[in-house]
Amino acid sequence: MTKIFIDGDAGTTGLEIRERLAGRADIELVVIPPEKRKDAAAKRDLLAKVDIAILCLPDDAAKETVALCDALGESAPRILDASTAHRVAEGWVYGFAELCAGQAEAIAAARRIANVGCYASGAIALLRPLIDAGLIKPDQPLTINAVSGYSGGGRQMIESYERGEAPEFELYALGLEHKHVPEIMAYARLDARPLFAPSVGNFRQGMLVSIPLPLDALRGGPAGGDVEAAYARHYADAKHVRLAPAPANGRLDALALNGTDDMEVFVFANEARRHLLLVARLDNLGKGAAGAAVQNLDLMIGK
Numbered sequence: 001m002t003k004i005f006i007d008g009d010a011g012t013t014g015l016e017i018r019e020r021l022a023g024r025a026d027i028e029l030v031v032i033p034p035e036k037r038k039d040a041a042a043k044r045d046l047l048a049k050v051d052i053a054i055l056c057l058p059d060d061a062a063k064e065t066v067a068l069c070d071a072l073g074e075s076a077p078r079i080l081d082a083s084t085a086h087r088v089a090e091g092w093v094y095g096f097a098e099l100c101a102g103q104a105e106a107i108a109a110a111r112r113i114a115n116v117g118c119y120a121s122g123a124i125a126l127l128r129p130l131i132d133a134g135l136i137k138p139d140q141p142l143t144i145n146a147v148s149g150y151s152g153g154g155r156q157m158i159e160s161y162e163r164g165e166a167p168e169f170e171l172y173a174l175g176l177e178h179k180h181v182p183e184i185m186a187y188a189r190l191d192a193r194p195l196f197a198p199s200v201g202n203f204r205q206g207m208l209v210s211i212p213l214p215l216d217a218l219r220g221g222p223a224g225g226d227v228e229a230a231y232a233r234h235y236a237d238a239k240h241v242r243l244a245p246a247p248a249n250g251r252l253d254a255l256a257l258n259g260t261d262d263m264e265v266f267v268f269a270n271e272a273r274r275h276l277l278l279v280a281r282l283d284n285l286g287k288g289a290a291g292a293a294v295q296n297l298d299l300m301i302g303k
């Protein structure tokens, strides 16, 4: 039986992971008394007793828990970090199993895994297959538009929406320095920094990440079908990411995958205009967080 400690299990992502693991006979969830959940000494004792620690914490707190593990040496648990703290850090494996051939095996063997980010998983899922297929040049100027449900902002944002104090819809991070860009660049393999424009709406969960592109900006001036073929190849064996047919009504509901751990990739092409729109749809708390974490955990324990 694998012993697991979820550090931050009272938070949005932690709770979602806890719910997914409840009732699993192969896992023993080790819990810290609520009044000690921020007590470093209590945490260190517990970390020494578990096989895997899943961190569902703000970045600074995640770094503190990793430092506690570092101090434990040989008795340190393996770590799956859901925060943004180690996504591009040396010595960490990126927890997006569908990234490329061999990634699932790398996750299975790693001691330290940085779980994907919600926006980043959508953007990387759209870009990496086209970069690998040679259709997008690494220095292609790109814009990534995205909308998230308010649970993406964690407890404080959830409370402000649920008290009715937040706007129905807003653009944010308009300083254009969003924390998700480094991991998108690193794992999509971009040389040019993409312009990332996130937004949040008055719905709890659900996410669309979209990338508009002139077809003629792609290498070889392909047709929409060539782009679809690249995704079909890349995701042929993926359990949780699939190429989905473009809906006939030309609309996409951001909430349609809520409650699932899946992601859908769509290609909308207007050949006459030579315009292309790539869209990823996911539940930010599912494939964007807790679903991906459980997928990574299962790889780690060989399930």
Ligand SMILES: NC(=O)C1=CN([C@@H]2O[C@H](COP(=O)(O)OP(=O)(O)OC[C@H]3O[C@@H](n4cnc5c(N)ncnc54)[C@H](OP(=O)(O)O)[C@@H]3O)[C@@H](O)[C@H]2O)C=CC1
Residues within 6 Å of the ligand: 007, 008, 009, 010, 011, 012, 013, 014, 037, 038, 039, 055, 056, 057, 058, 059, 061, 082, 083, 084, 116, 117, 118, 151, 152, 153, 154, 155, 156, 284, 285, 288, 289
């Ligand atoms: N929400 C989402 O869609 C996604 C979130 N993530 C990442 O997951 C991480 C957690 O986010 P999220 O669940 O949304 O955030 P929440 O704010 O909902 O939860 C964070 C939890 O951590 C607790 N906490 C803070 N400091 C400590 C500490 N030192 N020791 C123990 N617990 C502590 C908080 O308690 P308190 O509130 O009392 O301070 C809270 O319960 C973040 O790094 C985020 O980037 C990743 C993917 C998607």
Ligand SMILES: CC(=O)N[C@@H](CCC(=O)OP(=O)(O)O)C(=O)O
Residues within 6 Å of the ligand: 082, 083, 084, 116, 117, 118, 119, 120, 148, 149, 150, 151, 152, 153, 157, 180, 198, 199, 200, 288
């Ligand atoms: C709506 C909203 O505020 N979203 C958060 C997502 C943060 C997050 O949890 O990011 P990861 O999924 O990469 O960990 C933000 O943009 O900062």
